[in-house]
Amino acid sequence: MNFTRWSARLPGTQRRAAARDDHSSVPAARAESVRPKTAPVPDETPATPAPAPGPSLDALPAEEILGRLPAPVALLHGPEHRITYVNDAYAAAFGPRPCGVPAAEAMPELAELSLLPLLDQVLRSGTPRTVKSRKVLAGNSYTVTCTPVAIGDARGAGGAAGEAGVLVYATDVTDHAEAAERLRASERRHRETAVTLQRSLLPQDLEQPDDLRIAATYQPGGTDAAVGGDWYDVITLGAGRTALVIGDVMGRGVRAAAVMGQLRTAVRAYARLDLPPHEVLQLLDVLASEIDASQIATCVYAVHDPNEGHLVHASAGHLPILVCDEDGTVRRAAEPTGPPLGTGGWVHTSGTIALPPGSTAVLYTDGLVERRGEDIDEGVASLERALSGAKGSPQVVCDRLIRSQGVTAEHDDDVAVLVVQHPARTGTSAELFHNASLELLGGIEAAPRARAFATGVLTSWRFPMELCDLGVLAASELVANSLQHGTPPMRLGLRRTDRRLIIEVTDGDDHLPRRRRAEPADEAGRGISIVATIASSWGSRRTPGGGKAVWCEFTLPE
Numbered sequence: 001m002n003f004t005r006w007s008a009r010l011p012g013t014q015r016r017a018a019a020r021d022d023h024s025s026v027p028a029a030r031a032e033s034v035r036p037k038t039a040p041v042p043d044e045t046p047a048t049p050a051p052a053p054g055p056s057l058d059a060l061p062a063e064e065i066l067g068r069l070p071a072p073v074a075l076l077h078g079p080e081h082r083i084t085y086v087n088d089a090y091a092a093a094f095g096p097r098p099c100g101v102p103a104a105e106a107m108p109e110l111a112e113l114s115l116l117p118l119l120d121q122v123l124r125s126g127t128p129r130t131v132k133s134r135k136v137l138a139g140n141s142y143t144v145t146c147t148p149v150a151i152g153d154a155r156g157a158g159g160a161a162g163e164a165g166v167l168v169y170a171t172d173v174t175d176h177a178e179a180a181e182r183l184r185a186s187e188r189r190h191r192e193t194a195v196t197l198q199r200s201l202l203p204q205d206l207e208q209p210d211d212l213r214i215a216a217t218y219q220p221g222g223t224d225a226a227v228g229g230d231w232y233d234v235i236t237l238g239a240g241r242t243a244l245v246i247g248d249v250m251g252r253g254v255r256a257a258a259v260m261g262q263l264r265t266a267v268r269a270y271a272r273l274d275l276p277p278h279e280v281l282q283l284l285d286v287l288a289s290e291i292d293a294s295q296i297a298t299c300v301y302a303v304h305d306p307n308e309g310h311l312v313h314a315s316a317g318h319l320p321i322l323v324c325d326e327d328g329t330v331r332r333a334a335e336p337t338g339p340p341l342g343t344g345g346w347v348h349t350s351g352t353i354a355l356p357p358g359s360t361a362v363l364y365t366d367g368l369v370e371r372r373g374e375d376i377d378e379g380v381a382s383l384e385r386a387l388s389g390a391k392g393s394p395q396v397v398c399d400r401l402i403r404s405q406g407v408t409a410e411h412d413d414d415v416a417v418l419v420v421q422h423p424a425r426t427g428t429s430a431e432l433f434h435n436a437s438l439e440l441l442g443g444i445e446a447a448p449r450a451r452a453f454a455t456g457v458l459t460s461w462r463f464p465m466e467l468c469d470l471g472v473l474a475a476s477e478l479v480a481n482s483l484q485h486g487t488p489p490m491r492l493g494l495r496r497t498d499r500r501l502i503i504e505v506t507d508g509d510d511h512l513p514r515r516r517r518a519e520p521a522d523e524a525g526r527g528i529s530i531v532a533t534i535a536s537s538w539g540s541r542r543t544p545g546g547g548k549a550v551w552c553e554f555t556l557p558e
Helices: 013-024 028-033 062-068 088-094 108-112 116-125 174-201 253-271 277-291 376-388 394-404 446-460 465-485 527-534
Strands: 073-077 082-086 129-135 141-150 164-172 213-219 229-238 241-249 297-305 310-316 322-324 330-332 351-354 359-364 415-422 434-440 490-496 500-507 537-542 548-555
Touching (some): 108 116, 116 164, 141 174, 174 253, 229 253, 229 415, 229 537, 241 253, 241 359, 241 415, 253 277, 277 310, 297 359, 322 376, 330 376, 376 394, 394 415, 434 446, 446 465, 465 490, 465 500, 465 527, 465 548, 527 548
Antiparallel strands (some): 129 141, 141 164, 213 415, 322 330, 490 500, 500 548
16 A cells, blocks of 8 residues: 655755765864864863764654554545545454545444544644544444644545645543443432432421411532532421521531431421520530531521511521511511531520511522622622512412522522511401400409400300310410419410411419329319310410410311
8 A cells, every 4th residue: 555645854854964974074184273282181071972863754654653553543635535544443443444435435433423524624724623532333432633634645545645634543432431421320329319318308398387378499409519408497386486497508418418407307306395596506506516516507597476476586607587578678687697507605696577467588598699709798689689579479489589590400509498478368368367365463363354355255256165165274274374383474365367276374484384193182283284185285485584485276177
């Protein structure tokens, strides 16, 4: 085969060698005449001889070099990319190829690698191009470099002298591609495990309190982002009160999700103690340090009391709660904000923010508002503007806030959003919600007054006779317990919703009652047991003023 020579020439080598030969032929007498007449220095360092010239690149056999390469190599020429040469490695990988035939007809592997358009670009631009890890139908993957070359002599391949060509050099990267795919598959399984764990630890069905309407959304980060530890929860505390929680564990993957699950479980347990929000965060702070000292988390814990009309909240390094009033005005929950959970040694405090009828509160994690290169306050301000114009059900508001902040399936961080609406009820809906209260001054007349008050209120609310009798009995026992063990001021409160009757008695003593078994000879100690037996649920808590509240609930018939 008469192989095309495409390597560069190095002219002038022989002329420089001849010039060196001419210089060495200068007569010795003339050389002596130009030497200085001083005596030679015995220790003079002799001159370093000039390096011998290397061989000319013209002498390197290109065909032999390409033939010995272990990588597939093909040389194409002309606008039709006719085959000039393929080496043995190419023939072994794809089969022998006839010279002079266009590549589009005789080299289907180039089409599988999507190289035919690239060959045209290389030929036109004269610029080398490389495609990485392309797969052929046979199963192997190749990284291919296409380099423009100048064909010096293509007579043996049917080409014309001086015609442009393309050298195709392929590297088999099958092992590397398979290792990369195994790594990607492992990362996908790890991510799917973390997402599954994360979703399983979040509440599957949100509790829906009587006085609030709630919706939540959790969206994991895109495939390039590891799952974080965002969580939320809604916990009914009894007597119409509701705890709202949202938090974010710093870190990624299964570890963050596991820590999140432990914190969420702990929050539910601490919430049952009916403690103030800042005390719940104090307990969580200690627990977070014990779970993993290297992990920290942010959290907001808030409690809604329908009788008070506001949220009592405490924050551990979390973003502020936003509340949108019925007229579209958006307010941020003010300080205090304590340090994140897990830092230890700090004292958290509680604050309040009004949540009147018709308003909407939003709790969220930083993935919703934080953007690279942008101050997080700008993100919160953007969320405020979006919340101001968001109307509809809690789920509709939730979805609109997600879209307004540009959160997509490829978002680079987890996002959790909790939307809480306190609906303004009118008409027949408002008739299902009532409150009544009586201040008790103490003395022997307090119990009869409480019974008479409860009888009149429950009758006016048109409850069945059996429920009225049970309600009056429960109110009487709670008042009697407060008269015996509590201190003034005392107050009896009755509240009805569309689903339950709530009876609550408050007094000035902070010792919480407990249910105990009374002996047959005991004259007291049966009141709380009676209430626990006839009511759907009961409980007690300390009030901010230093007293306590004891309550019970009755589920209303359908």
